[in-house]
Every structure is written in C-alpha cells, then in structure tokens.
Amino acid sequence: xxxxRPTLTRRGVRALAAVAxxxxxxxxxxxxxxxxxxxxxxxACDGVLPVGDVRSxxxxxxELDVTNHTEGAFGDKAAKSGGKRANSLSVRxxxxxxxxxxxxxxxxxxxxxxxxxxxxxxxxxxxxxHTLPVPLGNGWSGLFAAETxxxxxxxxGTATTAVLLDCARRGDSLLITVETALRGATTLDDxxxxxxxxxxxxxxxxxxxxxxxxxxxxxxxxRTVGLPVNxxxxxxxxxxxxxxxxxxxxxxxxxxxxxxxxxxxxxRENCVLGTRDGSPLYRLEAYYGPYAEDARSQYxxxxxxxxxxxxxxxxxxLGQSAYWAGATCPRGAESALYLIRAADADGxxxxxxxxxxxxxxxxxxxxxxAEHHGCASPSLPKG
Numbered sequence: 001x002x003x004x005r006p007t008l009t010r011r012g013v014r015a016l017a018a019v020a021x022x023x024x025x026x027x028x029x030x031x032x033x034x035x036x037x038x039x040x041x042x043x044a045c046d047g048v049l050p051v052g053d054v055r056s057x058x059x060x061x062x063e064l065d066v067t068n069h070t071e072g073a074f075g076d077k078a079a080k081s082g083g084k085r086a087n088s089l090s091v092r093x094x095x096x097x098x099x100x101x102x103x104x105x106x107x108x109x110x111x112x113x114x115x116x117x118x119x120x121x122x123x124x125x126x127x128x129x130h131t132l133p134v135p136l137g138n139g140w141s142g143l144f145a146a147e148t149x150x151x152x153x154x155x156x157g158t159a160t161t162a163v164l165l166d167c168a169r170r171g172d173s174l175l176i177t178v179e180t181a182l183r184g185a186t187t188l189d190d191x192x193x194x195x196x197x198x199x200x201x202x203x204x205x206x207x208x209x210x211x212x213x214x215x216x217x218x219x220x221x222x223r224t225v226g227l228p229v230n231x232x233x234x235x236x237x238x239x240x241x242x243x244x245x246x247x248x249x250x251x252x253x254x255x256x257x258x259x260x261x262x263x264x265x266x267x268r269e270n271c272v273l274g275t276r277d278g279s280p281l282y283r284l285e286a287y288y289g290p291y292a293e294d295a296r297s298q299y300x301x302x303x304x305x306x307x308x309x310x311x312x313x314x315x316x317x318l319g320q321s322a323y324w325a326g327a328t329c330p331r332g333a334e335s336a337l338y339l340i341r342a343a344d345a346d347g348x349x350x351x352x353x354x355x356x357x358x359x360x361x362x363x364x365x366x367x368x369x370a371e372h373h374g375c376a377s378p379s380l381p382k383g
Contacts, residue, residue, distance in 0.1 A: 037063070037064055040066040040068070041055075041095065045070070045091050045092075045107060045204065046107075046211065047207075047211065048107070048207035049093060049204060050200060053200050054103055054200060056196075057103065058095065058097040064097055065095070066094070067094045068094075069093070070091045072089040072090045072109065073087070074172075074212050075087070075172060075214075079113070084171075086112060088109065088112070088113055091105075091106070091107035099183065100183060102180075103179070105178050105200070105201075106124040106177045107175070108122070108123050108290070109174060109212075110172070110289060111171065111290075111334065116297075118297060123291070126143055126177065127146055128268070129147075130147060131228035131229055132228060132229040133145035133261070133270070134225070134227070134266075135261065136163070136202075136219070137219075137225070137262070138220045138221070138223075139220050139265075140163055140205075140219030141164040141165075141166065141289075142161065142162055142219075142265075142266070143161070143266055144159065144194070144225050145228055157183060157186045157187060157188065158182075159180055159188055160177065161200075162177045163176045163201050165208065165214050165216035166217070167215055168215030170331055171331070173216075173289050173290060173333070182197075189227070194224070195222055198222045198225055199222065202219065205218070206218055226261075229259055229261055231259070234258060234259045235259075236256065236258070237249050237257055237258040240260055240271075242261050242263060243261055243262075243271040243286075244273070248357075248360055253282075254281070255281055255282065257273070257275065257276060260272075263372045267287075268286065268288070269284075269285065269286035269369055271284040271285075271365060272343065273343075281343055282341070282361065283341055284340050284361065284362065284365045286336060286337070287338075288336050292335060296310045296337060310339075314326035314379035315382075317383075318341070320342075322340065322342070322358075324338060324362075325362055325366045325379060325381060327370040327375040327376050336366075336370060338362060338365060338366035338370075340358050340365070355383070359380070359381060
C-alpha cells in the first residue's frame with residue numbers, strides 16, 4: 001500500500017512554526033548561557049585579563065563569577081589637572097570561583113587628577129605592615145606581598161602582586177595590582193606555587209602595556225619569587241646587603257639589626273632597624289612613581305595642620321621622630337620620597353628620639369636607593 005503525505009491545515013502549519021521558533025529560541029538561550037561566562041571573562045578589565053592564566057589558577061572547570069568596572073582615560077585622551085596631564089583611568093575586575101578562591105585586579109593610570117588627593121589611597125594597597133614585600137625581579141618593577149608568609153596562618157594562600165609600567169610617554173605610568181586568594185592546601189611556603197600568584201599580574205601588565213599604548217620596557221616570565229620577609233627574620237645590620245646596606249648602627253639607640261629585602265627595581269623599599277633581639281626601632285621607606293604620589297597625597301591630608309609636608313618641600317621633619325627626603329627621578333617621573341620614622345609611635349624611641357642618628361640613617365638609605373633607581377642625589381633635612 002502506498003504511503004501518502006498527511007495534509008496540514010493552515011492551523012497546523014502555524015502550530016509547527018511556533019514550535020520551531022520556540023526550539024530555536026531555547027537552543028539560542030542554551031548557547032548564550034553556556035558562552036556568557038566566557039564572554040564576561042574575555043571582557044574583564046577592559047579585555048586585558050589573561051583568560052588562560054586565570055582559568056589555570058582558579059581551575060579549568062570552575063564556575064566563575066565575574067564583576068567588572070572601567071572608567072576614566074589614559075595617555076593622549078587624559079584631561080589636564082593643575083596644568084599637567086592627569087590620568088583618570090581606573091579599571092577593576094574580580095573573578096571568583098566557589099570553593100577555590102578569587103583574583104581581584106586593579107589597573108590605575110598615573111599621575112592621578114589633583115581632585116582625588118586627600119580622599120583615601122590613590123592606588124590599590126600592598127600589604128606591608130607585618131611583612132616586607134619583595135621585588136619581582138626578572139626585569140620587572142614590581143612587588144610580591146602578603147599579610148603573612150607563615151605556613152598555616154589564616155591568610156596563608158593570599159598574596160598581592162604589583163607591577164609598575166613606566167610608559168614611554170614622559171611621566172605616565174600604569175600600576176597593575178592583583179590580589180590572588182586560593183583556598184585549600186595552597187600555601188605561599190611552597191616555592192613551586194608562588195609563581196601562580198604572580199603570573200596573572202605580569203600577563204595582565206603585558207596586555208595593558210599594549211592596550212593603552214604605554215610602551216614600557218617589560219620583564220621576563222617569573223619562574224621563582226621569594227617570600228615576603230616576616231618580623232622575626234632579622235640579621236646583623238653590619239652585614240646587610242639589600243635595602244639596609246650602608247645604613248649605620250647606633251650605640252645610643254641600640255640599633256644593631258635589620259630586616260631587609262633586595263632592591264631589584266622595586267617601586268617601594270623597606271628597611272626595618274632594630275635592637276639586638278630584633279625589636280623594631282625605626283622604619284625606613286622609599287617610594288617611587290605612583291607610590292610616591294600616593295604617600296605625598298596622604299601626608300598632605302594627615303599633616304596639613306603643621307603646614308610642612310612632603311608635598312610642599314623636598315625634605316623636612318614630621319612630628320617628634322620622623323624625617324623625609326626627596327630626589328628628582330628621570331623622564332619626568334614623580335620625585336622619589338624617603339622616610340624614617342620610629343617603629344613604635346608610643347615607645348621610648350619617640351619620647352627620646354636620636355635625631356642626629358635618624359638624619360644619618362635616612363641620608364645613607366636615601367642615597368643608596370636613589371643611586372639604584374637612577375635618581376639624583378637626595379635633598380636631605382637639615383635638622
């Protein structure tokens with residue numbers, strides 16, 4: 001018996017067409033939802049986030065939650081503030097994987113508009129209160145920092161990497177700061193794991209350098225990175241070879257030990273001077289580029305009632321036991337800022353300061369740091 005094709009009524013044709021449209025819409029929705037995470041990740045941080053590195057760190061199969069915000073302008077598109085070009089570019093994105101951790105990225109153009117001064121930090125903070133950040137090395141101007149570098153501490157597995165790009169345009173720079181927090185058995189104490197905390201920042205810096213036409217000199221891949229220096233990792237000051245090198249000892253102040261790091265083009269440097277048992281007495285700090293700009297902005301706010309600030313003079317004294325010095329740096333960069341202050345604000349060092357030693361220690365620290373960074377001889381406080 002021959003088969004015959006059923007005859008569709010006009011109503012049946014319309015019904016089949018509606019089903020076909022519904023199926024197409026459903027299929028499209030499935031494709032859109034499957035690809036929306038990838039599209040969000042591709043567009044995160046204005047498209048400069050290294051997607052492959054992020055997935056490798058957070059897990060290839062992890063479900064990711066992406067938040068993203070970009071505003072402002074950089075370089076030739078930036079407006080002027082106070083007669084000078086100011087970069088308002090501010091980029092933030094955060095990628096979180098449930099059960100694994102998160103990566104939070106901040107990109108800021110420098111120098112900032114003057115209108116932002118005095119309203120909190122200009123740039124993303126780098127932990128430095130309990131540990132000393134270490135340089136990235138490998139040709140990068142950058143830092144690797146953490147609140148703690150102790151195995152099994154609550155914050156073990158969380159680190160911040162900062163990369164400073166000194167752009168080809170005179171005075172312009174980009175600061176990329178990446179916080180990586182990994183849960184579970186991940187520990188900073190494992191040298192094989194630490195590069196995972198760094199590579200998202202350096203890869204983002206490479207992409208940002210091209211995306212915003214910065215033209216900075218880039219470093220090479222970071223295969224190894226040291227641990228931030230803990231509070232009990234002090235050594236004799238006389239044998240210091242890093243950021244504390246050339247700083248003198250002091251018999252009256254009982255300064256004989258140091259906590260330090262290598263310099264290696266780091267945009268921030270720290271040297272902590274202490275007693276024989278490592279108890280801290282003084283903290284020496286060097287700030288370059290955006291970090292110098294940020295410090296001056298904050299000191300202007302905190303000390304404006306004294307009418308003498310690092311923003312107004314190249315060198316001077318702050319309070320009972322603190323001095324600052326400054327140095328002009330090449331290619332129109334922000335002048336470097338050097339500080340010495342008593343480590344214990346309420347301690348004997350502040351009540352009975354050894355001012356002559358403070359000036360001598362600051363002079364030695366600033367001179368060595370400025371020379372390393374190719375800056376001019378520092379202007380020093382008189383007394």
